[in-house]
Amino acid sequence: MFGISIWQxxxxxxxxxxxxxxxxxxxxxxxxxxxxxxFRKSLKDDKEGSAS
Structure with a gap:
């Protein structure tokens, strides 16, 4: 429908x-x-903190 070409x-x-x-x-x-x-580091730290 609204395809954008490489030139555009x-x-x-x-x-x-x-x-x-x-x-x-x-x-x-x-x-x-x-x-x-x-942001990724804070997500990783949050996962490690809640796992222990």
Whole structure:
């Protein structure tokens, strides 16, 4: 129904890079990665804490 082609994704990516710049996107990506890592660590710690 609403299929997105690879060309549409590339155009969107190009627009995002032009708007935000590569340095800002890199820092945003690392921030998101750290947040996901912290979330996974807290889940792991929670499981270990409730198991004992």
């Amino acid at each position: 994704l590339l155009i969107i990516l190009l627009i995002v890079v032009m708007l935000f710049g590569t340095k800002r996107l890199k820092s945003l990506g690392s921030d998101v990665g750290e947040a996901i890592g912290g």
